[in-house]
Amino acid sequence: MSTLDQTTTRPSASGTFADRRRTITEAAYRIRHHALNMGAVQGQGYVGQALGAADIFATVYASQLSFRADQPDWEGRDRFLLSTGHYAIGHYAALAEAGIIPVDELESYGSDDSRLPMSGMSTYTPGMEISGGSLGHGLSIAVGMALGLRHQGSNARVFNFLSDGELDEGSTWEAAMGGHHHQLGNLTAMVDINALQADGKTETVLRTEPVAEKWTAFGWYCQRIDGNDAGALLEAFDNAAARAASHGQPSVILCDTKVGRGVSLLENREKAHFMRIEEHEWQLCREQLAAGYEGTASA
Numbered sequence: 001m002s003t004l005d006q007t008t009t010r011p012s013a014s015g016t017f018a019d020r021r022r023t024i025t026e027a028a029y030r031i032r033h034h035a036l037n038m039g040a041v042q043g044q045g046y047v048g049q050a051l052g053a054a055d056i057f058a059t060v061y062a063s064q065l066s067f068r069a070d071q072p073d074w075e076g077r078d079r080f081l082l083s084t085g086h087y088a089i090g091h092y093a094a095l096a097e098a099g100i101i102p103v104d105e106l107e108s109y110g111s112d113d114s115r116l117p118m119s120g121m122s123t124y125t126p127g128m129e130i131s132g133g134s135l136g137h138g139l140s141i142a143v144g145m146a147l148g149l150r151h152q153g154s155n156a157r158v159f160n161f162l163s164d165g166e167l168d169e170g171s172t173w174e175a176a177m178g179g180h181h182h183q184l185g186n187l188t189a190m191v192d193i194n195a196l197q198a199d200g201k202t203e204t205v206l207r208t209e210p211v212a213e214k215w216t217a218f219g220w221y222c223q224r225i226d227g228n229d230a231g232a233l234l235e236a237f238d239n240a241a242a243r244a245a246s247h248g249q250p251s252v253i254l255c256d257t258k259v260g261r262g263v264s265l266l267e268n269r270e271k272a273h274f275m276r277i278e279e280h281e282w283q284l285c286r287e288q289l290a291a292g293y294e295g296t297a298s299a
Contacts, residue, residue, distance in 0.1 A: 017231075017234070020062075020063055020234055021230045021231045021234055023063070024055070024059050024062050024063060024230040024233070025058075025230045025296070027061070027062045027097050028054040028057070028058035028230065029054075029262075029293045030093075031050070031054040031057055031058055031090065031093040031094055031097055032050070032051050032093075032261075032262050032263075033286070033289060033290075034092075034093035034096055034097070034103070034106055035047055035050035035051060035089050035090055035093045036051075036263075036282065036285050036286055036289065037107070038089050038093070038107075038109035038110075038116075039089065039275075039282070040282040041107060041108075041109050041110060041111070042109065042110045042118075043276065043279065044274065044275060044276040045089055045110070045118060045274065045275065046087060046088075046089055046090075046118075046273075046274060046275075047089065047266065047277065048259035048260040048266055048269070048273070048275055049084075049086070049089075049090060049163075049192070049194065049273075050087065050090030050093065051259070051260050051261050051262055051263060051266065052192065052194050052227075052228070052257040052258055052259045052260060053087060053090050053194075053227070053255075053257060054090060054093070054261070054262070055227060055228050055229070055233055055257075055261075056190055056227055056233060056255055056257070057091065057093070057094035058094065058097070059233040059234055059237055060080060060094075060159055060161075060190075060237070061080075061095075061097065062097075062098075063234060063237065063238075064078075064159070064237050065077075065078045065080055065098075065159065066078040066156065066157070067098070067100070067127075069099035069100050070099075072100055072127045075154075076154070076155075076156060077156060078156050078157045078158070079129050079142075079145055079149075079156065079157075079158045079159065080127075080129060080159045080161070081129050081130050081138050081141060081142050081158065081159065081161065082128065082129075082130065082132060082138070082161050083130075083135065083139060083141075083142075083160055083161060083162040083163070083166060084132065084135060084138070084162060084163045084166065084192070085119040085131065085133050086118070086119055086132060087120075087132075087161070087163075087192075088116070088117070088118065088120035088125075088132060089109065089118070091120060091128070091161075092106060092109065092116050092125070093106065095125070095126070095127045098127075100126055100127040101116075101125070101126055101127065119131075119133060120132040135162075135163070135165060135169060136166045136169030136170075136171045136172050137171065138160050138161070138162050139162060139166075139171075139175035139176065139179070139189060140171055140174070140175040140178075141160075142158050142160035142175070142179075142187060143175045143179050143182070143184060143187065146158040146182075146184040146186050146187040147182055147184060149186060150184070150186060150246050150247075155186075155246070156186070157244055158186060158187045159188050159189075160187070160189045161189075161190050161192070162190070162191055162192070163191065163192050163194070164191055164192065164193040164197075164202050164211070165197040165198075165202060165205070166191075167191070167208045167211065168197075168205065168206045173214075173218070176215065176218045176220065177218060177219075179220065179250040180218055180219030180220060183248055183249070183250075184248075184250045185243065185244055185246060185247055185248025185249060185250065186244060186245070186246060187250040187251070188237075188240045188244070188250070188251045188252070188253070189220075189250070189251070189252040189253070190252070190253045190254075190255055191211070191252065191255060192255055192257055193211070193227070193254055193255060193256045193257065194256075194258065194259045196273060197273065198273045198274070211224075211254055212224045212254060215252045215254070219249065220249065220250050220251065220252045221240070221249045221250070221252070222251075222253075222254065223236045223240070223252075223254065224253075225253065225254070225255060225256070226255075226256055227255025227257040228256075228257050228258060228261050233253075233255070237253065239251075240253060259273075262288075262289050262293070263285045263288045264288055264292075265281065265285055265288060266285060
């Protein structure tokens with residue numbers, strides 16, 4: 001069951017901070033559980049990224065994003081752009097948690113004629129704003145979309161999810177300059193910094209640190225947090241929301257995460273970018289996830 005009412009246009013910011021954090025923690029657990037179930041259908045996939053980014057997805061959909069679950073193309077919606085198309089498994093789980101797609105449909109992940117391909121496609125999936133593929137394009141699209149919404153007089157915001165690997169791309173930094181130049185205060189970017197790429201550790205492929213100083217120098221309001229801490233995420237996104245405006249400084253939230261978060265078997269796996277998981281291991285992953293969540297909930 002989704003934590004969000006089907007007719008809700010914006011997740012409620014009412015309630016105590018502790019209550020909102022608890023809602024996010026619970027949603028993140030279900031997103032991780034959905035991701036494991038989807039991965040088991042194929043026996044492989046980008047499961048590690050979905051587990052690592054689950055807290056980010058949960059925070060955005062449960063506390064920040066304005067949308068109508070039964071009207072994914074509602075004109076007044078905030079736009080969530082998944083620049084990292086291969087993270088679609090995590091995004092699908094979030095869309096199901098938000099009530100935009102049925103939970104039962106997740107079983108079709110990666111199958112022929114499914115609306116849920118392994119890399120995100122806007123033409124197939126409700127709530128998927130852009131198609132994935134070559135990395136480094138998402139922020140450019142987000143800048144154009146935020147500028148277009150401003151010209152339309154819309155109060156909608158644009159949220160762009162990108163990875164630390166995309167910081168290797170020059171197009172990302174061109175877009176960052178554009179966001180500052182146009183003073184797109186309606187744009188918030190989040191970077192999943194899991195320190196891992198297909199070719200190895202991010203720092204060995206192309207050293208991008210100091211990342212926070214770079215974004216600040218490019219004119220963005222920058223926060224760096226533990227991306228697996230629901231409380232830190234909520235505070236950072238609330239800070240960005242408080243500054244959001246048609247004209248103003250764009251925001252970026254740098255989220256340090258761990259691939260496979262919540263499942264120790266996968267957290268410690270060497271080849272973690274695209275995981276092949278043995279049939280007997282899936283249930284063990286679910287058990288480790290549940291045990292960790294129950295331990296957190298009872299603490």
